[in-house]
Amino acid sequence: MIFLTGGAGFIGANFVLEWFRDHDEPLLNLDKLTYAGNLETLSSLQGDARHLFVRGDIADGELVEQLLARHRPRAVLNFAAESHVDRSIHGPGEFIQTNVVGTFRLLDATRRYWEGLAPAEKGAFRFLHVSTDEVYGSLGEHDAAFTESHGYAPNSPYSASKAGSDHLVRAWHHTYGLPVLTTHCSNNYGPFQFPEKLVPLMVVNALAGMPLPVYGDGLNVRDWLYVHDHCSAVRRVLEAGVPGQTYNIGGWNEKPNIEIVHTICRLLDELRPRAGGGSYLEQLAYVQDRRGHDRRYAIDAGRIERELGWRPAETFESGIRKTVQWYLDHPDWVAHVQSGEYRQWVALQYGGAA
Structure with a gap:
């Protein structure tokens, strides 16, 4: 079994769905099912004994x-x-609470579990931090x-909290020997993304x-990664990463x-x-820039290609077309997200608001 946290969010849920497309190993x-955690995304797994869902906080x-202790996973993916x-x-x-404190508590619980494993299990175990x-x-x-090897220089509370979590993961490896792997992804897009993100x-x-x-002027630059490619890369790092x-x-x-x-407008016009x-370009509206808005990100993904043989399968042109088509084909999912209906099931099942 593998133990995955955040598996009802955008990237995590796509990973879960793809995992069961290719594997029978339980997960x-x-x-925590905050606003962006959506169990409707995983509705196709309802009743599937391989998928064990627990509502809870990594903190x-x-x-x-x-x-x-109960499920004895061979890997934790955060x-x-x-x-x-x-x-x-x-x-x-x-x-700070989720990304820093939560990662610390997850790491420390995992360390104690890992230290108690038999030598063969201990050697095969991995903690993968996304x-x-x-x-x-x-x-x-x-x-x-x-x-x-690029130095850290986070500029937003979000990126600073993620940098803090990365440093904790590194420290738990160097101090305690916990076999960790860390991945740094660029901007994801694709099916099931909560509609506060750009695409x-x-x-x-x-x-x-x-x-x-x-x-602002719309010229902030990002590297764009189709979510299914991200998931395949994480699987590859779990398999063969050092x-x-x-x-x-x-x-x-x-x-x-x-x-x-x-x-996106050209695709929708078509x-x-x-x-x-x-x-649809007639609806374009420039708004005041975000505070501290980073101008450009660019990822050199050469290491994972050289060492692990991974490259993205989708071009931006193919990935964005698939993404726009998915949203056109799934108006009910979008409507439930916008209205908050997807949270009613959680309240019914768990006896409280999501």
């Missing part, structure tokens, strides 16, 4: 210890995180892309006839935000033309 899924060390930069600016406390390229800070227009927000707002808000090492995961797709918005005619 223990621990998720609950006693619960984590009980789950580890996807759990507060991850939206805007939310971290307005309320940083939750980010992090972000945002810990590296911002790049200039002509700077080389981030490599794994789903643009699709949802466009279809609703609402403004398409773009920060304990103590970090691996950057990127899509080799550096693009400014405004180009992403234009691409796939779902506006009832009154004209282009």
